[in-house]
Amino acid sequence: MPKDSSYYELLSKSYPTIQDAAIEIINLKAILHLPKGTEHYFSDIHGEYDAFSHMIRSASGTIRQKINEVLPEKSKEEKDLLATLIYYPKEKLDLLSKQKRLNKDFYTQAIFDLVEVAKFITSKYTISKVRKATSPKFVYIIEELLQSHSYTFNKEDYYHSIIKSIIETGMAESLTIELSSIIRNLTVDQLHILGDIYDRGIGAYRCMELIMSIKNVDITWGNHDIVYMGAAAGSAICVANVIRTSCRYNHLCTLEDGYGISLRPLVTFAMKTYMNDPCTSFIPSDEEANQIEDYDTAIIAKMHKAISIILFKLEGQLIDRHPEYEGNYLKKLDKIDFKTGTYHAKGKDYKLVDHNFPTINPKDPYSLTKYEQELIDKLTSRFRHCDKLQQHVDFLFTHGAMYRVYNDNLLYHGCIPMNKDGSFMVFKDAKGNSYSGKSYLDYLDKTVRQVYYSKESLSTDKDIFYYLWCFSGSPLFGKKDIITFETLFLSKKDRKDFKETKNSYYSLITQKEFCLKILNEFNIHSDKSIIINGHIPVKVKAGESPIKAGGKYIVIDGGLSEVYHRVTDIAGYTLVYNSHGLKLVAHNVFTSKEDAIKNNTDISHEVKSIALYPKRMTVRESYVGKKLSLKIADLEELLSLYKDGTIKVNG
Numbered sequence: 346m347p348k349d350s351s352y353y354e355l356l357s358k359s360y361p362t363i364q365d366a367a368i369e370i371i372n373l374k375a376i377l378h379l380p381k382g383t384e385h386y387f388s389d390i391h392g393e394y395d396a397f398s399h400m401i402r403s404a405s406g407t408i409r410q411k412i413n414e415v416l417p418e419k420s421k422e423e424k425d426l427l428a429t430l431i432y433y434p435k436e437k438l439d440l441l442s443k444q445k446r447l448n449k450d451f452y453t454q455a456i457f458d459l460v461e462v463a464k465f466i467t468s469k470y471t472i473s474k475v476r477k478a479t480s481p482k483f484v485y486i487i488e489e490l491l492q493s494h495s496y497t498f499n500k501e502d503y504y505h506s507i508i509k510s511i512i513e514t515g516m517a518e519s520l521t522i523e524l525s526s527i528i529r530n531l532t533v534d535q536l537h538i539l540g541d542i543y544d545r546g547i548g549a550y551r552c553m554e555l556i557m558s559i560k561n562v563d564i565t566w567g568n569h570d571i572v573y574m575g576a577a578a579g580s581a582i583c584v585a586n587v588i589r590t591s592c593r594y595n596h597l598c599t600l601e602d603g604y605g606i607s608l609r610p611l612v613t614f615a616m617k618t619y620m621n622d623p624c625t626s627f628i629p630s631d632e633e634a635n636q637i638e639d640y641d642t643a644i645i646a647k648m649h650k651a652i653s654i655i656l657f658k659l660e661g662q663l664i665d666r667h668p669e670y671e672g673n674y675l676k677k678l679d680k681i682d683f684k685t686g687t688y689h690a691k692g693k694d695y696k697l698v699d700h701n702f703p704t705i706n707p708k709d710p711y712s713l714t715k716y717e718q719e720l721i722d723k724l725t726s727r728f729r730h731c732d733k734l735q736q737h738v739d740f741l742f743t744h745g746a747m748y749r750v751y752n753d754n755l756l757y758h759g760c761i762p763m764n765k766d767g768s769f770m771v772f773k774d775a776k777g778n779s780y781s782g783k784s785y786l787d788y789l790d791k792t793v794r795q796v797y798y799s800k801e802s803l804s805t806d807k808d809i810f811y812y813l814w815c816f817s818g819s820p821l822f823g824k825k826d827i828i829t830f831e832t833l834f835l836s837k838k839d840r841k842d843f844k845e846t847k848n849s850y851y852s853l854i855t856q857k858e859f860c861l862k863i864l865n866e867f868n869i870h871s872d873k874s875i876i877i878n879g880h881i882p883v884k885v886k887a888g889e890s891p892i893k894a895g896g897k898y899i900v901i902d903g904g905l906s907e908v909y910h911r912v913t914d915i916a917g918y919t920l921v922y923n924s925h926g927l928k929l930v931a932h933n934v935f936t937s938k939e940d941a942i943k944n945n946t947d948i949s950h951e952v953k954s955i956a957l958y959p960k961r962m963t964v965r966e967s968y969v970g971k972k973l974s975l976k977i978a979d980l981e982e983l984l985s986l987y988k989d990g991t992i993k994v995n996g
Contacts, residue, residue, distance in 0.1 A: 353983050353992055361995035366984045373977050377965040380469040382534025383407065386920035388879030389902040392546025392596065396905060396916065396935040398555055399948060402432040404532040405919040405930045406950050415465045416458060425945035427458055434525040436942045438518055452517040456508050459524040460490045466531050467491060478530050483523045537751065539879040539901065540567025540758030547596040550603035553737040564745035567758040567880065568814050568821040575810025577738040578797045579729045581721050582663055582811045585656040588724065592649035595629035597640060604734045606727045612644060614720050615651035618703055624650045626699050626833050654704055655721055657830060661711030663808050669775050672816050677830040678710035688834065695839045742797060747790040747820065752968045753871040759880045760823035760850040761863055767853055772818050782866045786820055789813065823848045823880065851881065860897035875899060877920065891918055891929060896955055899929065926957040
């Protein structure tokens with residue numbers, strides 16, 4: 346669409362002269378010819394901060410690869426030390442200092458090696474971009490080091506004198522840390538998170554802080570993220586589910602220590618209500634994870650049961666409010682025979698392993714007691730008014746979406762709901778409007794934003810967040826039924842009758858024609874285009890492959906969370922997409938940050954090339970390049986308007 350004169354008048358404020366506009370055009374056109382920046386893809390982090398942080402710091406092995414290329418003559422031990430120094434410079438230098446290993450020779454070699462790696466990493470960026478990534482106090486020194494070569498006769502003494510002076514003035518430690526930071530920050534140009542930052546692990550809030558510190562990052566929401574977003578929006582049912590999950594995986598420290606949300610009211614209620622109830626079925630799955638000394642396993646089990654019952658009641662109320670959700674199958678409490686202690690489902694009666702329900706009225710099982718209502722209201726208020734949680738969720742909204750198209754690849758967490766015949770499932774809202782495929786995801790994206798940011802949103806409006814958490818129509822969940830109730834109240838033998846059935850999407854997507862159909866639905870037509878998905882862990886142990894449909898579909902949930910290691914047999918996948926092509930990295934289990942610093946250990950990984958380009962991809966061919974090309978066109982038009990006098994030169 347042609348832009349009116351007011352747009353160019355505004356643009357002229359930033360480029361007030363012909364020279365200003367011309368120079369910017371020259372700069373931008375030059376950038377188009379640089380190699381495309383490296384993209385780094387993550388999915389299903391699930392609060393595993395230490396492993397996630399290490400992969401970010403190491404760029405999934407990319408930095409170690411650069412070290413191998415730049416310094417091939419180094420021994421493995423020397424490369425290991427240098428890599429650790431780049432990943433954890435402050436901590437490693439502190440350790441070496443205690444070991445009395447820091448001296449002039451060490452710093453001379455370390456700075457020389459870091460400079461060589463930094464030269465290689467920054468060679469595909471403009472000087473301006475490198476300058477912006479450098480601390481102002483080191484800009485001059487680092488620019489000189491990166492532009493100098495020790496083998497250049499005229500500057501050999503100059504180069505070494507800089508390093509010598511750095512050491513003599515006591516700046517070696519600071520410069521080492523700064524160079525390491527530049528390498529880490531510029532190795533990857535764009536970070537993509539494909540959902541599920543939260544739950545299972547204890548460090549979700551720390552993962553969010555790390556993600557928020559990265560300059561270029563985008564997020565596609567997962568169902569574990571959306572339920573936290575709903576809790577922050579003031580959805581009582583989302584609050585109940587967040588707390589239930591925290592109890593189940595024994596990571597209450599995320600809420601209490603990370604976000605400062607006190608759960609004392611729940612403790613008081615649970616201890617009073619279930620004082621003599623062992624709550625055996627509600628013992629957390631990881632008894633060692635919790636770091637809050639005041640909460641022993643017995644207390645957490647009672648908390649888990651109390652909040653679960655509240656959740657099941659709220660589920661029933663939500664389903665009755667929203668017939669358009671078609672969620673009657675999720676109502677569980679009305680299927681209990683409280684006299685016999687049985688649960689009627691699938692045409693038969695199942696004996697409950699726990700039939701102590703002091704807060705449930707058999708005649709009205711979904712009604713909250715006075716004390717349950719007071720409790721959930723109090724807890725919801727604490728979530729709603731938690732500043733740190735609000736900051737994190739606001740970031741999820743501003744940098745996140747239901748899906749994303751980037752460099753002609755389609756990114757999302759869960760699925761595009763489909764029927765068995767391969768057609769897109771149709772969904773109707775409360776007003777009778779129909780949506781499917783792309784329009785459905787666009788509708789959901791718009792709706793959750795409106796609900797979160799609108800001061801006039803009703804509590805019933807906020808139900809959309811819980812719908813996205815676990816209903817069969819949710820593209821973030823992608824399954825029929827959720828068997829939380831059956832897992833808690835039925836025997837291990839009886840639980841086998843209940844399964845969370847995956848949407849037809851997951852069987853269809855392995856076929857290339859359906860991948861092309863989905864890509865076409867999202868107006869993506871490049872031969873290089875692929876679908877990148879998370880959510881469902883790849884069972885490598887069982888022979889599953891993350892690459893399907895002839896390479897058109899890639900799943901990068903390889904089980905970063907410790908909970909999944911025994912299922913996947915690896916510790917996560919990441920995807921690296923640079924100017925040379927696309928490669929999938931399978932990671933082994935991360936030991937610990939402490940072990941990495943002390944022993945220079947790294948996450949061992951296996952790299953599989955998915956696509957190798959005969960010619961390096963340039964910025965011009967990328968998402969960034971398209972934006973720059975549009976800006977160039979605007980500046981060229983501004984230049985033309987300056988020259989014909991339509992817009993007056995301001996300088």
